[in-house]
Amino acid sequence: MVKINLGCGKDIRKGWINVDIIPLPNIDIVHDLNKTPYPFPDNYADYILMSHVLEHLDDVVKTMEEIYRILKPRGKVEIIVPYYKAKDAYRDPTHKHFFTEDSMKYFDPSFPYSYYTKARFKILKTELYNDSFPFYHLRKYLNIDLKVPIFPNRIRWIMEAIK
DSSP, X not given: OOEEEETOTTOOOTTSEEEESSOOTTOSEEOOTTSSSOSSOTTOEEEEEEESOGGGSSOHHHHHHHHHHHEEEEEEEEEEEEBTTSHHHHHOTTOOOOBOTTGGGGGSTTSTTGGGOSOOEEEEEEEXXXXXXXXXXXXXXXXXXXXXXXXXXXXXXXXXXXX
16 A cells, blocks of 8 residues: 655654655655656555645645546545634745635535546545644543534545546
8 A cells, every 4th residue: 555645744654655845854755745746656646645735835726636646546635734714824924725624625526616627536524623722632531522623723634536
């Protein structure tokens, strides 16, 4: 199983291909994700992770098209970004884009405005969460299941390439 960690920074994952623009220790491939094509063949990866990367890149659609190209049919991409209502989204001056829970629908062929791109993804999961809210990690022990958490600061999507 080929797994790629795009824009990994210091989050080096064993058994993954770790890619970043900065040649940090244990980076497998140094590449600027604003430049396409990425150094992978078509239909190569089973899973791609982009954690806190997409909001920094120049062109979201172009990036998603490149991820689509690299993923195998039914390959999965996991994307984590700051939620647009969170301070984290606006605090960082390097953030170029802001995301709502509906932002990735533009890549789902069932969405009426999905004609901007040929990249097609089925959204398997959309999750709003807050990883810094006090007691957030205790909710499973307290038997609290918040469908929409109080003060979400992150969005996580898991999507499957439709080819």
